Amino acid sequence: MQRYFIHEPIKDDQSFRIKGEDFHHLSRVMRMKAGDHFYAVFSDRQNQTALAVLDEISSDCARATVVKWIRDEKELPIQVTVASGLPKGDKLELIIQKGTELGASSFLPFMAERSIVKWDEKKMHKKVVRWEKIAKEAAEQSQRTVIPEIYEPVSIEKLCEMADRYTWKLFAYEEAAKEGEHRQFYETLKNVKQKDTLLIAFGPEGGFSQEEASLLSEKGFIPCGLGPRILRTETAPLYALSAISYHFELMR
Amino acid sequence: MQRYFIHEPIKDDQSFRIKGEDFHHLSRVMRMKAGDHFYAVFSDRQNQTALAVLDEISSDCARATVVKWIRDEKELPIQVTVASGLPKGDKLELIIQKGTELGASSFLPFMAERSIVKWDEKKMHKKVVRWEKIAKEAAEQSQRTVIPEIYEPVSIEKLCEMADRYTWKLFAYEEAAKEGEHRQFYETLKNVKQKDTLLIAFGPEGGFSQEEASLLSEKGFIPCGLGPRILRTETAPLYALSAISYHFELMR
Numbered sequence: 001m002q003r004y005f006i007h008e009p010i011k012d013d014q015s016f017r018i019k020g021e022d023f024h025h026l027s028r029v030m031r032m033k034a035g036d037h038f039y040a041v042f043s044d045r046q047n048q049t050a051l052a053v054l055d056e057i058s059s060d061c062a063r064a065t066v067v068k069w070i071r072d073e074k075e076l077p078i079q080v081t082v083a084s085g086l087p088k089g090d091k092l093e094l095i096i097q098k099g100t101e102l103g104a105s106s107f108l109p110f111m112a113e114r115s116i117v118k119w120d121e122k123k124m125h126k127k128v129v130r131w132e133k134i135a136k137e138a139a140e141q142s143q144r145t146v147i148p149e150i151y152e153p154v155s156i157e158k159l160c161e162m163a164d165r166y167t168w169k170l171f172a173y174e175e176a177a178k179e180g181e182h183r184q185f186y187e188t189l190k191n192v193k194q195k196d197t198l199l200i201a202f203g204p205e206g207g208f209s210q211e212e213a214s215l216l217s218e219k220g221f222i223p224c225g226l227g228p229r230i231l232r233t234e235t236a237p238l239y240a241l242s243a244i245s246y247h248f249e250l251m252r
Numbered sequence: 253m254q255r256y257f258i259h260e261p262i263k264d265d266q267s268f269r270i271k272g273e274d275f276h277h278l279s280r281v282m283r284m285k286a287g288d289h290f291y292a293v294f295s296d297r298q299n300q301t302a303l304a305v306l307d308e309i310s311s312d313c314a315r316a317t318v319v320k321w322i323r324d325e326k327e328l329p330i331q332v333t334v335a336s337g338l339p340k341g342d343k344l345e346l347i348i349q350k351g352t353e354l355g356a357s358s359f360l361p362f363m364a365e366r367s368i369v370k371w372d373e374k375k376m377h378k379k380v381v382r383w384e385k386i387a388k389e390a391a392e393q394s395q396r397t398v399i400p401e402i403y404e405p406v407s408i409e410k411l412c413e414m415a416d417r418y419t420w421k422l423f424a425y426e427e428a429a430k431e432g433e434h435r436q437f438y439e440t441l442k443n444v445k446q447k448d449t450l451l452i453a454f455g456p457e458g459g460f461s462q463e464e465a466s467l468l469s470e471k472g473f474i475p476c477g478l479g480p481r482i483l484r485t486e487t488a489p490l491y492a493l494s495a496i497s498y499h500f501e502l503m504r
Contacts, residue, residue: 074480101487103479142481186502227355227501228326229394235353235490242494243502249479250438250495 002030003039003049003140005147010042010066015055018062027057040064041145047073049145074144076103077248079197081166082237083159085112085204086119091234096131096150100138102241106149107131108199110159114206119153128152156212159201160219167196169221172236174207177225184224185240189247198244202236254282255291255301255392257399262294262318267307270314279309292316293397299325301397326396328355329500331449333418334489335411337364337456338371343486348383348402352390354493358401359383360451362411366458371405380404408464411453412471419448421473424488426459429477436476437492441499450496454488 004026010016018026026032032054040052049072052064082104084095096107111119131150139147154162163169168188176184192198201221208216217223226239256278262268270278278284284306292302301324304316334356336347348359363371383402391399406414415421420440428436444450453473460468469475478491 098484098487098490101481101483102491103481142483144481182502182504186498225502227497229353229355229396231353231394232350235350238350238487238490239354239494239497242491243498245479245491246438246495246498250434250477252434 001037001039002026002032003041003143005041005043005136005140007043014066016040016042016052016064016066018064019060023061026054026062033057037067038064040066043146046075046145047071072143072145074142075146076105076245077194078192078244079105079195080241080244081106081108081197081199082241083108083110083163083199083201084237085110085202085208085233086115086117086153087204087233088116092131093134094234095237096134096148097138098238099241100135100144100148101142102238103144103245104148104237104241105146106151107135108151108159108162109153110156110201111153112156112204113209113212115204124152156215160215160221163199163201163219163221165197166199168192168198169201169219170198170224171201171208171213171216171221172203172226172240173213173223174203174225174230175213176223177228177230179225181223181225182227184222185226185243186247188222188224189244200237200240202233202240205233253289253291254278254284255293255395257388257392258292258294266318268292268294268304268316268318270316271312275313278306278314284314285309289319290316292318295398297321298327298397299323324395324397326394327398328357328497329446330444330496331357331447332493332496333358333360333449333451334493335360335362335415335451335453336489337362337454337460337485338367338369338405339456339485340368344383345386346486347489348386348400349390350490351493352387352396352400353394354490355396355497356400356489356493357398358403359387360403360411360414361405362408362453363405364408364456365461365464367456376404408467412467412473415451415453415471415473417449418451420444420450421453421471422450422476423453423460423465423468423473424455424478424492425465425475426455426477426482427465428475429480429482431477433475433477434479436474437478437495438499440474440476441496452489452492454485454492457485 004022008017040050050066055063135148256274260269292304302318307315387400
């Protein structure tokens with residue numbers, strides 16, 4: 001059954017409207033009619049999804065009523081932010097699409113020393129809008145109850161500043177992995193508690209420079225290895241998110 | 253430093269030749285000369301990599317000598333075969349590229365009931381050659397010591413037959429996940445021993461049909477859920493491989 005993320009307020013816990021793109025999708029693409037059912041997800045109701053019925057369709061919006069609330073635990077028990085050093089081409093799109101399926105709660109791109117792509121202020125807004133669209137579609141497809149937030153790209157200094165509000169800060173460091181470091185990631189996850197926030201930073205192609213690694217360590221980020229094989233910049237976040245899901249959702 | 257997988261025999265544990273595409277890459281692309289060093293990986297020497305020096309370049313081959321053998325544990329301690337129901341477009345390429353980085357030892361595509369792509373015998377060989385090339389490049393890039401094997405696509409009946417030689421057989425089943433199944437994958441990994449072989453089957457877009465799920469269960473495959481979110485057909489194998497690496501390489 002179709003799922004929509006509803007941004008309109010809900011009245012008396014039961015009636016709401018659908019406007020904009022979702023209205024277009026519902027009326028034109030799905031050709032739904034009064035009486036048809038769908039799932040509605042509200043941003044302020046994590047872990048709950050509404051089975052809803054369509055009451056009325058007008059020219060620019062639809063009205064619907066909640067039939068029943070369903071308990072729907074689709075979210076990781078911890079909040080994970082993926083901070084990616086801006087990679088080449090459309091790799092960040094892959095990270096956002098797959099990372100959303102795998103449960104990330106936000107994505108924070110940053111300009112790393114070895115980022116080839118130079119960030120263009122003018123193109124920024126357009127890119128972020130596209131990334132938000134990818135996250136929304138992946139959230140719907142994977143049946144999540146939250147759409148991950150996409151931040152505008154920041155400098156590594158700003159990243160360090162923003163990281164202060166997280167319970168845990170990690171960075172994937174190839175040099176650590178080469179020296180056989182393999183315990184930090186697991187040791188950290190063992191200490192993470194439900195509802196903790198975790199930020200994990202990944203370098204772009206070529207990884208973090210030594211200066212960046214020193215800066216991150218200084219700011220309290222723990223360097224960790226993600227196994228003995230060298231993972232591409234877009235594969236490492238998917239590894240980390242899968243491992244986090246395995247640890248908290250399958251091993252429990 | 254450049255890495256090559258050497259298919260020529262090695263003499264007296266120290267001298268070998270490089271021919272074909274790798275020779276072309278070494279002499280034309282990298283413009284290496286006598287005296288230059290590189291890493292050489294031999295298919296019969298798992299967990300060992302040779303630091304080698306180039307002795308001589310002729311018109312169609314190069315001769316090189318091993319300077320020293322380096323212990324190089326890059327392979328997962330268990331052998332994992334990813335069996336994918338043939339997906340649409342070039343998704344299998346993504347599965348093979350990322351799956352190789354994540355340590356899979358072979359890929360076995362099969363024709364599933366819901367596979368949209370119909371398998372064309374004539375195009376088969378060309379596709380397999382392409383997949384092999386992707387696996388080789390990803391193995392080099394991730395610094396593995398083994399290139400994963402790619403099987404030609406088979407029927408699901410043949411898959412069941414081939415699965416008999418594996419220590420463990422699993423299949424990712426969305427219906428199991430929906431019913432809250434989340435222990436089987438972890439319970440299985442807890443019982444897997446070093447050098448065991450594990451086959452894990454994934455459905456195409458739309459998943460396994462009920463008949464296929466019944467057949468797989470009958471043949472001894474264990475149905476398992478991979479968490480509460482619905483993963484795309486190309487994401488599920490990456491999740492499973494990451495979790496396997498986390499379990500055996502980081503949690504140890």
